[in-house]
Amino acid sequence: METPRRDSYSAGTEAALDDQVRDFIEQYRFVIARTKVDRYRAYALRHKVFREELNYRLGENADIPFEKDAHDRHAILCLLHHTTSKRDAGCLRVVLASSDPADKRLLPLEESCAHGLTDPLLHPSKFERSCLCEVSRLAVHPDFRRSRDCALGLREQDLQLLEKNRLPPPSPLVTLSLFLAATAVVGLVGRYQVFAMMEPRFARLLKISGLQFRQVGDVIDYCGPRAAYYIDQRDAERDLQAPLQPLYWHIKESIAPQLTNELNVL
Structure with missing residues (x-):
C-alpha cells in the first residue's frame, strides 16, 4: 500500500492552513467502514438519500x-462523520475489480451499464483488473448540503471560487471532500x-476542482441521465486545485492507517 507523500505540497503548508480547512478538519473525520456496524451506517445513509429522498x-x-x-462485498466503504453532532454526513464506496484471473466478476457499471460504455480504448476490459476500480454510491445527508436536487448538491457558483484560488463554502466542501477521499x-x-x-453536469463541476474525468460512454438513463467517466488517480492527485491540496493530504494521511490489511478481507 502506498504511503502519503508529505513532500507533495510545499513545506509549511500545515502551519498555513486556511481557517476554513482547519474548521473542516476539526469538525469532520473520515472513517473506513471495516466493522459490520460501520458498514450498516453507510447502508443506512444510502437508503435515506437514494431511496427515501430520491426514489x-x-x-x-x-x-x-x-x-x-x-x-459491497468487494468494496471499501468510507464514511464522513460530523464529530460535533455525532452524525454521518456522507459516504462513498470504492468497488474493486478482482485481481484473480479466474474471478470473472464485473464492476457495477460493466454489469448494469455495459451498453453505455462506448470508448474503444478507455473501457474497463482494456485494463489490468488488479489496477481497476469504480467509485460509486457517493451521498451527502440532506442536512449537510444546501441543494437537494441531487445526492451531492454541488453548485457551479460555489466551485467557481476555486478558480479564484479560494475555497468554496462548507457545504460544497463536504461534497468535494468525499471525492478527495475517494481519490486518496x-x-x-x-x-x-x-x-x-455521473451526470455530465456534475463531471463539469468536478473539472473546476481539478478532477478532470473523461467521458467514455453515452448518456443513458441510470437513475437519471448519466454517463460513464474515467480518470487516472495519479492525474487527479496532480491536477487538484491548489486550495484543495492541504485538505486532500490531510484526508489521505488520516485514511492511510485505516486501510492496513483492508485488501486481505475483500
Missing part, C-alpha cells in the same frame, strides 16, 4: 432500511484506473 430503485432488498448490493483511497490501494457513473 432510486437501488439495492437488493427494498423492504429493509439499508441500501446495499452484491458489489484508490491511490493508497493502487487502483489507479478509476471509473464512475
Whole structure:
C-alpha cells in the first residue's frame, strides 16, 4: 500500500492552513467502514438519500432500511462523520475489480451499464483488473448540503471560487471532500484506473476542482441521465486545485492507517 507523500505540497503548508480547512478538519473525520456496524451506517445513509429522498430503485432488498448490493462485498466503504453532532454526513464506496484471473466478476457499471460504455480504448476490459476500480454510491445527508436536487448538491457558483484560488463554502466542501477521499483511497490501494457513473453536469463541476474525468460512454438513463467517466488517480492527485491540496493530504494521511490489511478481507 502506498504511503502519503508529505513532500507533495510545499513545506509549511500545515502551519498555513486556511481557517476554513482547519474548521473542516476539526469538525469532520473520515472513517473506513471495516466493522459490520460501520458498514450498516453507510447502508443506512444510502437508503435515506437514494431511496427515501430520491426514489432510486437501488439495492437488493427494498423492504429493509439499508441500501446495499452484491458489489459491497468487494468494496471499501468510507464514511464522513460530523464529530460535533455525532452524525454521518456522507459516504462513498470504492468497488474493486478482482485481481484473480479466474474471478470473472464485473464492476457495477460493466454489469448494469455495459451498453453505455462506448470508448474503444478507455473501457474497463482494456485494463489490468488488479489496477481497476469504480467509485460509486457517493451521498451527502440532506442536512449537510444546501441543494437537494441531487445526492451531492454541488453548485457551479460555489466551485467557481476555486478558480479564484479560494475555497468554496462548507457545504460544497463536504461534497468535494468525499471525492478527495475517494481519490486518496484508490491511490493508497493502487487502483489507479478509476471509473464512475455521473451526470455530465456534475463531471463539469468536478473539472473546476481539478478532477478532470473523461467521458467514455453515452448518456443513458441510470437513475437519471448519466454517463460513464474515467480518470487516472495519479492525474487527479496532480491536477487538484491548489486550495484543495492541504485538505486532500490531510484526508489521505488520516485514511492511510485505516486501510492496513483492508485488501486481505475483500
